Amino acid sequence: MAASTEGLVPITRAFLASYYDNHPFTPLSPNVDTLSSRLRSIADHLLSQFPPNQGESNLINKADAQPPHKIDENMWRNREYIEETIFLLERSNWPEALKQQSTPDNVELATMLEQLKHKLHNTLKSLESFQIKNAEHVFNTVMTYLPQDFRGTLLRQQRERSERNKQAEVEALINSGGSIQDRYALLWKQQMDRRRTLAQLGSATGVYKTLVKYLVGVPQVLLDFTRQINDDDGPMEEQRHRYGPPLYRLTSMILSIRLFLSLSWARYGAKKLEKEQMTVLEQAIDVYTSELQRFMTFISGVFANAPFFISAEGAEAGKNDDYKEISVPAGKTYEVLLSVDSVNSYIAWDFSLVQGKINMDIGFSLEFESPSGEKILMLPYGRYETDQGNFCTLMAGSYKLIWDNSYSTFFKKVIRYKVDCIPPVTEPAQAD
Structure with missing residues (x-):
């Protein structure tokens, strides 16, 4: 919708489509699907010999389901599944027979598992950094268009206070013995709270209701942007359409890796891993970590350079008459x-x-x-x-x-x- 302030217009889905046309993502390696299928085939073979328990059935259902068609949510899910896989690769969580390292094969396997854990750990840190930088980019862009007086300062302070409260929530959950899954359920809920808060700035409701009269001087286009940016058919839907599918395949891949390890560890006493199977795992984690890193590097550049507004020249946000x-x-x-x-x-x-x-x-x-x-x-x-x-x-x-x-x-x-x-x-x- 055309804005009435300074000629600014929020980005539209059509505009983003033309922008994304100039930034195509090189397709994922075909090994993503090939190795995911091979891991799932091994997992199915294990299940045919040893039926799943309730927890394993829940994990199988999750692996069989389609990933959500949201880039943000998939980033969080990849973080969760990477961390759960790292947990399984911790020496303390290995099968007892493997911990003993009584044979040369076990020693070799232990060394490989440590290397795979290290790769996943580095990828997890990269993903965390990607999310932090992306959130800062959106917030700082919004702040650029706010009046440069105490209103902007108060919104920054509100955000900092809110983030401290969110971190305290997470720490309390960890201290009470919450699982990785519990923690990420809370982190995703907090992310949805951030999204609602951004929309509230646009409509001056909720947390910003008491500040509504102080939003005088904020460009209407900015309020429109914060309110509609994440609508189901809003500008970000083009982003999901264009760049979501490769990420969704990577989400499925890390789930296949996690399922394979979980089933293998539970059955290790009765069915030791064959060397060929461990080679498939090693190749899968190599491909997954390199392709996810490539995707994050690409999408970071696209996000950093994508405009939030069209024809922003001449916008002089922050000038008002209440001095x-x-x-x-x-x-x-x-x-x-x-x-x-x-x-x-x-x-x-x-x-x-x-x-x-x-x-x-x-x-x-x-x-x-x-x-x-x-x-x-x-x-x-x-x-x-x-x-x-x-x-x-x-x-x-x-x-x-x-x-x-x-x-x-x-x-x-x-x-x-x-x-x-x-x-x-x-x-x-x-x-x-």
Whole structure:
């Protein structure tokens, strides 16, 4: 939909299609499907001799199902399955007969398993790094188009606070003995929370409801973008259509590897692995790790260079009319009184000198005045040419922002400023 602000238009699926036409992905190696099939054939042979237990049946059903047609979700699933495979390759989780390494063949196998674990570990770290960089790229792009004042600062602080809370959730789950699968279920839920939060910025609902009046000056095109970017038939659907299929095949491949190892370990006492089977495993992990790394390298470049907006020239986000301009005479002060109703509200300010000689500055401080008239300095006095910041209140009541030109004998100071009191921003309530 065409935006009305500065001529900006959000990317469309048609535009992305033309962009992606210039960035074709070289097809995956045919060994991806060949080796996946061979591993599954070995697994099926084991199952014909030793029927699966309940846990194995669940894993088989997962391997038989089609991967979700979402790039983001497949990235998380690859992380989960890689980590589960690494877990199986840990020496402590090997079959007892293999741990003993009583034969030269076992010693050779143990060495190979350590090498395969190392390859998967490196791939896992690359995947984690890919996801972090991609999330930062999206967030920083959004922030570029936000007004460059305390609103952007508060959104950054909100994100940092939210990420700390999410990390604490994960750590609590780990400390309580949660499984790898439990942890990734939580990580995916948190990813969906991030996506909802991004959409909430576009519609000023949920966590941003209390900030709605402060979104004045944010380009409407940015709000449209954050609200619709992940719609089922939105711009990202073209990305899923174009680059999803090779990733989905890699998801199936790591599941085949995991299933093969899980079944083999459970039956190792009765049916030792043949050398040919271990060769297939080695080849499969080699192909999987190299092809997934190639996919991530390719898609990182495509994502980093793909535009979020069309015809962005001339967009001057952040300019708005809610600044005031006042003159502070020599020897005088200027004060702004704010009434704060709730603790954990933010008092935010943005000011700069717009008139005066070189190296001129003005004093600035923030104080709290209690109902009894007692004054408490909350922000130490300092002298600035320009400053932007915020203060989280510990008490409700009256706060005074003070610009001090009392030390000047001859020169008035003209300041352009904006201040506001913003209610507490809290996380949305989680549904049970």
